[in-house]
Amino acid sequence: MVEATRQSVNSTPKGTAGGGVDQCNLAAPLDSDAVKSPGNKIKEKDELEESDAARRPDQRRRSSRIQTLQRAEKELLAKRKMEASDAQEEGPVKKRVNVGRRVAVNAAEDVTEAAPKEKQTLTESAAGEGDNAASGKSDYVKIKETLCERVLGRSLEVGNGSTSVVAGIPHVAEKSDHAKVKETLRLFNTHYLHFVQGEEERCRKEDSEEKTVTNVSTKNASKKSNQENAPKEDKKKISKRPDLKAVSKMLETNTTLNPKKRIGDIPGVMVGHQFYSRAEMVVIGFHSHWLNGIDYMGLAYQQDYRDYKFPLAVAIVLSGMYEDDLDNADEIVYTGQGGHNLTGDKRQIKDQTLERGNLALKNCIDQDVPVRVIRGHECANSYTGKIYTYDGLYKVVKFWADKGISGFTVYKYRLRRIQGQPMLTTNQVQFINGRVPQSVSHLRGCKGNCIDPRTCACAKLNGSDFPYVERDGGRLIEAKDVIYECGPKCGCGPECINRVSQRGLRHHLEVIAFLHRSDVSIENFRFFEFHEKGGLLDHGTLYLLEHPFRRSRGSSSQATHQLDSHDDQRFDAPEFCIDAGSSGNIARFINHSCEPNLFVQCVLSSHHDMKLARVVLFAADNIPPLQELTYDYGYVLDSVLGSDGKTKRMPCYCGAVDCRKRLF
């Protein structure tokens, strides 16, 4: 339970996650011109941004958004720089700590890249490294592992005070790589959401212009109809997919990961990792094409790998685009690329040739080079309608030319999964796209929207911007000190974009309870199912703590500072804290983590009393099913006093690598 003591809450997401399905003319046919050769940028003009800036009087808002992004980029670059120089200066020491911890956690398993000699030293150093290293796995960790094994049907390693649990979460040594992947994806999603926001604004503007034009055109129908159509089509042309714009932005600013392609696994991405779009894979260098199935290293890589013959394939995506594909999980017959109707019925319409990706896959056979295999699945809850799961490394064992179903020559490749990798998750995690229960406000069936953030009084309080984008039912673009939503006193209805947190829980959650007593064997732990499992959480999902909330004075967090400086109530008002001891909603079961996947956001809607802001938890990342939800309780260390006036301490068992080891 949350202690009825002083507690502060961090609101420090580095960015936001998720993306979206095209709503306006973003669903336009894929622009294959934008696909460039490996490693090249997607050359796409940021037309929206430029034309907006030139056209609109309110450049300030846009420039503040751009500044936010620039700040995020700067932070990321600075962080990377620091990490690079740290690694240079303190390389051996750092490595020692990381790998040592890892070895201490699970000495039997060894997949690190460290040299054998170094590993030995590290194992020794780990032995004296502290409580975690010395004591082996705690009951808490063991139970969690067993629990996950039961839920997922496969074995998962959980570090004792060093790593988190389920699919896609890395082992200890890969933690920092994992963090980089996470950061990069968050930055991508922040860019993405900003572009979506820009596009939604443009669509709204077009809609209102269209209405005006329609009114005029009823008067002068025949005379003006031709002129009206022409500019509309032009405008459609300049609309580009926000995910591709986000990729371009990150390429321009050098904030993508792994710009040089790599053979084999990519650090920080474990088997079972789920991507929510092809663009996400592009920005972390996992698969560098947002459209093509085969990602390969071209001749330019010859300099770095003199012993190899290029092109060489590094990754493939199976997404049911080819009628001749066959997928038996551990063995795949993959059709080469080219010759099919990309935008239509996907059937072969001409012969394939043995070049580029096709040749690259053939070269993998000759040189025994493994290929990363990613499977795409339909998933209504993903912002792209698809989920891409990394299913591990496969060897290309055979290739042949064949006549495909449609009578054209196709190249076929037999791929076999390399043994010794974690089990395939694809078959085990089923996405349940159950009907989302309607919220009470939905059932009322009211209509009415705030459309223009410049005229909506509440949006004005947010800096004349809606904090959410509309797609996928509303997603928060980025964390703010406080969000002003429209409320019952406003004239808009429940569908208003500025009421996202009032729409209720949209995803199925499951509370897993287990007894943590020494006299209870692991087999006896209890398992309560509150909801169907398998609900997918993507960014913007929220969980409400209905309790009034007041930050403790003196907390160091940014949100507190802002709240306190906002009004003068802080000096005389009593301090509030959340106490879910006697009542609460499902959020009372959410544990603290030093590496959380949710973040706290204060929201005001029905009133503007800062003391009683609602505390809303938003997903900071795309969260796959069956992953534990956590947020940072934000306690200031040594701020909790017992009834005897003495400082109270509580150990933290979150398992994050950089765990602070204490809740308070």
Ligand SMILES: C[S@@+](CC[C@H](N)C(=O)[O-])C[C@H]1O[C@@H](n2cnc3c(N)ncnc32)[C@H](O)[C@@H]1O
């Ligand atoms: C809001 S409750 C979370 C749900 C709680 N685990 C339960 O089963 O009811 C907060 C309490 O859970 C425990 N807790 C949560 N996160 C923890 C962590 N990382 N390490 C240790 N205890 C934690 C602490 O006892 C804390 O006071």
